[in-house]
Amino acid sequence: MSSDQQQRSGPVRRDPGQWGTLPDCKRVLVVIHSTVYGRRLQDLLPVFRADLRVSVQFTVAPHAFNSGVEAVLADLGGTALPWEEACRTRFDLILTAGSQGMEQLTGPVVRLPHGAGHIKLSRPQDTADRTVGGFGRRYLTWQGKVVPVAFAVAHDEDLAAVARWCPEALPITEVVGDASYDRIALGLGQRGAHRAALGLREDERLVLVSSTWGLGSAFNRLDSLLPRLLTELPGYRVALLVHPNVWAGHGAWQVRSWLADALGDRIVLVPPQHDWRPVLIAADFVIGDHGSVTLYGTMTDAPILISRYPFRSVNQDSPGAQLARTAPALSPSRPLAEQLDYAAERYRAADYRKIAARISSRPGSFNQGIRELLYRVLELGEPAHRPQTEPLALPEPLVHRGPR
Template structure:
């Protein structure tokens, strides 16, 4: 968490004197990174058409801030400067990150920003051996738990908290996972997503996924990229999905420059703000690493081939580690097409379904559970209708042409 101190000026309540609808509950949505913003974006539907609730946004300090502007521009929301946000009192604060949360004023709800709590804490973020997002370094400040509520996806997270931060257990609620539910709802529309991508019925689609950091597939892309361009069968198309933190950390020009030989050809490079979920559903094969996207791939029925996996920096008890022990590992010496065929031959749906079940223990229930939690903190009655799971937007064509 950030060590920046709270400004000394007094905290104030926005009187809303210029607002047409002034008597609203004030909600602050905190976005640290593009990934965190896309995660929080799934929650905004829960406040739709409720004139009792007014939502504003702020960008919190973070090393990977680049890209957050695109999320907010797409939303068209009111964005408060961070200095103003930390000097204002709110009725509810939503965040998927921990940096700076101790500076904010109001009941804060913290969510995970990925699936399965796969990664161990980075050095300096928390004590050695802590699991990313579930240790004291992410939930406390000066020995006190900061969030009013910590919304987790699976009951397994409670067991981890019992060991890593037991003082957070009383404020932790198991609500499920929004991306899990939206993927599940999108699975019947696979054919439509494939048509939107411009895939022919007889074409095979390989989605290549990379998280960020030294243990990622991107870190070894110099050896993988040539194989993707030369070893795939003629009826096989591929696309590369790179974690937004890579784009933010190195810059868009640099990422595109590194991948210039593949981008726009047989290996289109997807924009960092692309919704990866329809592409995951459309894939015939997934070539991934220890990122959340690869783990979500266990829901789709596509054979998975693990290209890179840093076991020493991964939570060994996570569903991601279970996936790495189950899925075949990419060999540097055998033809890629042969290995994809082997992954399909060895694919056992029940093994992957068991891994997918560890992403959420509340399948289909994220929106009802989360809305109940948020409106309880707002001290408002919930709107008199069931919150539906939003359908996924069709993806853009892989070749960049208009649909």
Template sequence: MPREHRDPGQWATLTGRKKVLVVIHTEVYGQRLRDLLPLVAADLRIQVAFTIAPHAFNSGAVRSLPSHGSTVIPWEEAVRSEFDLAVAAGSQGMEQVRAPLIRMPHGIGHMKLSRTADAPEGTPRTVGGLGRTYLMRDGRVVPKSLALAHHDDLAELARSCPEALPAAEVVGDASHDRITVSLPLRERYRRAMGLRPGQRLLLVSSTWGTGSSFNRLDALLPRLLTELPPEEYRIALLVHPNVWSGHGHWQMYAWLEAFRQRGIAVVPPEADWRAALIAADWLIGDHGSVTLYATLTRARILLARFPEADVNPRSPGAELAGAAPALSPAHPLTEQLAYAAAEYPAAEYARIAARISSVPGEFNQRMRALLYRVLGLGQPAFAPVTRPLPPPAPLGLAPEAGPWGSGGTEIPA
């Protein structure tokens, strides 16, 4: 549980530390920022604190805090205090923070276009996270540094907010690097999830919003249960944390309980999904980040939804939509899974995967250099290590820790 904030000025044992504020807007943003923490964790010159920023989906943000206890400062206090550095994956309220800001992407490939409501009247939609609405306030660029994953992002930035180009720096993608370094552990992950020899894992992934797979899950999940033999296939459902935050945990489990009782494992939103993706034989996805990360793995991809009007046409996600087979409502699923496996366009997927990061394997080195440069400190005298992902929880086990207690069908009052 997070530790309540206390002013350390009177009681601190180590004084004169550089103060870093990690600003978490949503659970997803917090998960992205957690990959930064090992880069400064052992440095006695640095003190890290956390705050939860205002956001429509911040109800689950606290779950992305480090589980062993964190100094959490109320937002109202955080914006009144001075820090040597702030890091965030979102933009809302960041102009209020009194610190040099490093802004991270909160997803992959800058695939999604901004919401229609966020575009000023008469102007086209920009790429989410890269438009002036996200990066500028009162005529100035808010981030001191804008960390990007790929050189293609610089071209997008030049289109949507050229004022921020001097602040932009390509550092790579942490999830790309952790997935690729973990690929040799695939069989270990499959054993940890409880898959039997010869059993195949189908991962269903959904982003949030009306164009997502979840919006039509009531048609897809019954098909999976009806058409796929349970002794041969395990099915796991991975839903974007914004859906859990927007509808509430109780409601999500209530909607999914009947499917869970019939054998579909629900990956809880706080779980690290990346090891499960590595373990998967197939991924049925949409225009979310997980689908694009699947190009790094052995998972065969089928697209259940792809709302073209909401996707940046120059993004690797749009390119993936032109290569991956689309799920058909009229043909047996076993035939479609076999087709996706037989027609797996490995060369195309490798080319698309190369658009995730311009500097594969270099995120930790580049990001640490950026953090310490902004802090005005020399880096520690050892190279940062990209560590493999921890094993995932057994399928069907983690959801039992949710609101159902012993996992019965009765919904608690």
């Protein structure tokens, strides 16, 4: 078997240890809890590219939705340590977008949010006082002590969220920007190339239907929307984007099976391993709920319809809540094509630009900000070049894949 075949078949499960060719590197551990967290952290890995002083390893942390993480690691071709071994090893830097298990690791932890816009509140059963997911004490402290040495957030508004929900973490919170914001902004200039790669004709209109996970998600009531997509939008292409936690929680076969009768050449389910950002860039309309994808849609010129919004589960001070107060709400009784036309007619770019500006207060500067932070923690001088935003890879064509 060739080395390329080995990398495609799965991550290398070994630690070179004393046999490593570059044993004196600073050791960085990337902790992946789920596909979403892994893709989030993957965006910052280019800051270590070509630096022979740094060695990056990966581990899969315990999490309810870590099914599918192996595929992320296989794509990266990285060295994967078993969780138990990672917990026994000291690292010079630990990167994580989740909180579960971080207190078990040894080394300075840098935490990032795993979504945009501090939208969702923690579940009622998780804590007596609901906090913004990822920003409360249960996410940043252990036994009364702050665990990370740094919490890298996207916007100045996040400082207020930390001050409210976990004030003891405010001194270690640093605003660095948002990687997805920067990469989408760069990709908007290549919209035509992304549409062509997806297989869209120039005159073909694409509707992106996006759902987060959980009881308040659009997927929870997708059975009422899918038949309408089939019958009411004959002149449109539709891409259905389902949160990776749904795939991880129920399995790929089950998700495709549930949607089988609705899918075909005109309505395509985007696989969780595919990057959602080129599809968002290519879309002419977005129908979404309170997930991050809908919020990122404010960066594009696509009119947005809100399919479902559980206000009691949403931070009312978030840009996501502002979007729900701005965009038209999907009606169950009016024709979809009429509602899309209405959303286009009522669309005011300036209103959505104001919302998009709340995603990142360091536009175009994420790689610079995160590199400064990480190399400070590593106690290394930064490489002598300006970091660049990575262009998004051109997507694979929108092709129907049935249950297997």
